[in-house]
Amino acid sequence: MTTVPRPSTSHRLTVAHVRDDEFVIRLREHELHTDQPGTDRGMSPVELFVASLATCVAHYANGYLRRHDLSADDLRVDADYEMAADRPARVSRIEVTSYVVEKLTPQQKSALQAVMDHCTVHNTLQRPPEVEIRVEEAAVRRSS
Numbered sequence: 001m002t003t004v005p006r007p008s009t010s011h012r013l014t015v016a017h018v019r020d021d022e023f024v025i026r027l028r029e030h031e032l033h034t035d036q037p038g039t040d041r042g043m044s045p046v047e048l049f050v051a052s053l054a055t056c057v058a059h060y061a062n063g064y065l066r067r068h069d070l071s072a073d074d075l076r077v078d079a080d081y082e083m084a085a086d087r088p089a090r091v092s093r094i095e096v097t098s099y100v101v102e103k104l105t106p107q108q109k110s111a112l113q114a115v116m117d118h119c120t121v122h123n124t125l126q127r128p129p130e131v132e133i134r135v136e137e138a139a140v141r142r143s144s
Helices: 045-067 106-117 120-126
Strands: 014-019 022-027 030-034 076-083 091-099
Touching (some): 045 106
Antiparallel strands (some): 022 030, 076 091
């Protein structure tokens, strides 16, 4: 019996300092810049966190609408969020709202809600991953 190897489920992205509070995220052939309000050269990490949930919900909503031959034209997802007033610093509340132009039956609306509730990012927030943060010394680059 031959077993088919499973594709790797491990991924790596790299974050590198650019200048001031700006960083560049690299993954495959993609680059995305982050920054902090003030210089504002990109979204902040917290904004990207909320955006990842909203775009995941949008992706799942779009998939549902397309699978059921419903219009995904003008699909829009808004995300409102609040920061906690106490410590530690964190997002305390996120409200995600999807807007569809298609008139949905109650059953379709319920099914769409269920699909959006199970997007990968939302699932991850519901069942948080193990997170390990560590420090290692990097080799020093010498200029020639």
